[in-house]
Every structure is written in structure tokens, then in C-alpha cells.
Amino acid sequence: MSNVFVSHHPLLQHKLAILRDKTTETKKFRELIKEIGMMLIPEVTSDLETTDVLVETPMGAAQCKTLRDRIGLIPILRAGLGMVDGALEMLPKCEVWHIGLYRDEKTLRPVEYYNKLPSQATVQVCLVLDPMLATGGSASATIDILKRWGAQHIKFVGIIGAPEGVKRLQTDHPDVQIYLAALDEKLNDIGYIVPGLGDAGDRQFGTA
Ligand code: PRP
Numbered sequence: 001m002s003n004v005f006v007s008h009h010p011l012l013q014h015k016l017a018i019l020r021d022k023t024t025e026t027k028k029f030r031e032l033i034k035e036i037g038m039m040l041i042p043e044v045t046s047d048l049e050t051t052d053v054l055v056e057t058p059m060g061a062a063q064c065k066t067l068r069d070r071i072g073l074i075p076i077l078r079a080g081l082g083m084v085d086g087a088l089e090m091l092p093k094c095e096v097w098h099i100g101l102y103r104d105e106k107t108l109r110p111v112e113y114y115n116k117l118p119s120q121a122t123v124q125v126c127l128v129l130d131p132m133l134a135t136g137g138s139a140s141a142t143i144d145i146l147k148r149w150g151a152q153h154i155k156f157v158g159i160i161g162a163p164e165g166v167k168r169l170q171t172d173h174p175d176v177q178i179y180l181a182a183l184d185e186k187l188n189d190i191g192y193i194v195p196g197l198g199d200a201g202d203r204q205f206g207t208a
């Protein structure tokens, strides 16, 4: 699992415990999705290329570095939306491109319903945001779309992954690094992550 990073940061694990709790209310759940997503960003961006720049401080010249590439955030609707604001706090100049997919309840296959990407890729780095990596179908289909768009450097940023989803992404897109706050045990017979947190979209938007 060399292209998979799972955070063991104690603060993040603390927040994850509250997120998983079935008694956590919608407002708190949304805050935690944002905060956990934000806390993953330093690791996600730790290998990005930089450019040397000279900055005038009040005390003189400082040799500094700035991020070289344009970065796009690609939230998968709906649940990925909750990770956008946290990522934007860390990366305020990102472009945000939404991809709408839902999982067909019977087949568990992703169905595309929203894609307004322009004809050519406008960013060098794409961060796909979705809290749940279950079968991996939604993430894989989104990355297919981004590759057809011309994206070269794609990373997946999730909160909870199942081994089945990680394996699927590694098979379909071995070039894509995966960042998670937890790697859980398995999928159940209706494709939900166990122990997971239930339905991430419903819990964020109060639609359970
Ligand atoms: C959830 C989740 C992922 C997908 C994961 O979305 O946010 O997009 O399921 O499952 P997979 O790895 O098996 O594809 P869902 O389809 O429930 O849509 P929603 O976010 O609109 O609720």
C-alpha cells in the first residue's frame, strides 16, 4: 500500500471518533468533515513543487519558496462538498471544479450527473475530495474524467476508506496517491464501510 497515506495524528483521530459517533448532530458533523479534511492537506501537499522567490521583508531580502503549480479541488457531489472550505483555507488560490456522481443503490456503480469541466485542463494538480472511499467506483470514475480532461497529477483525499476501495483505486489508477484519516475493516453486503460513519452525504446535509 505504498501510495496510501493514513494519518495517525492524535488530534485527527480524536475528531474522527466524534465524527463516527451516531449521536453527533448535523452541524457538528459538518464542522468535523471540514476540520479533518483541512488537517490532511499539509500531508497531501508535502511533495508539491515550489519556485524560488526573493521577498523583501522589513529587515531585508529573504530567499523563499512558493507553490509552483495551479491546484484544482475536485469535490465529488454531494459529500465531497464538505471538504472544500477546509482545503480552501489552506490553499486559497485553488480552482474548484465539481463532479456530480451518485452510487446506484442496487449495482453500487457510479452514475454521472454533473460535469462542467472546460475542454482542457486548467490546473496541474487535482485534489479529488470525497470523505468515503467504499467500493472505489465513484473515485475511480472521477479520476477517469479528470484524466480525459488532461489532468496529469491527481491525488485522492478522503476521510474513511475500505480496503476494497483502496484496492480498486490502486488497480485502476496506480499513479494516484491516496490520503485518508482511517482505513476501516471492510464493506458490508450493501456496500457501506464498516465500522465507517454511515452515509456521509445524509449526515452532512440532514437528509437521512
Ligand atoms: C457516497 C460517497 C462517495 C461514494 C462512495 O456518495 O460520498 O461519493 O458514496 O462509494 P463508492 O466508493 O462505492 O463509489 P453517494 O453516492 O451516497 O452520493 P451523495 O454524496 O450524493 O450522498
Ligand code: URA
Pocket (backbone or CB within 6 Å): 079, 132, 134, 191, 192, 193, 194, 196, 197, 198, 199, 200, 201
Ligand atoms: N457512502 C457513504 O456515505 N458511506 C459509506 O459507508 C459508503 C458509501
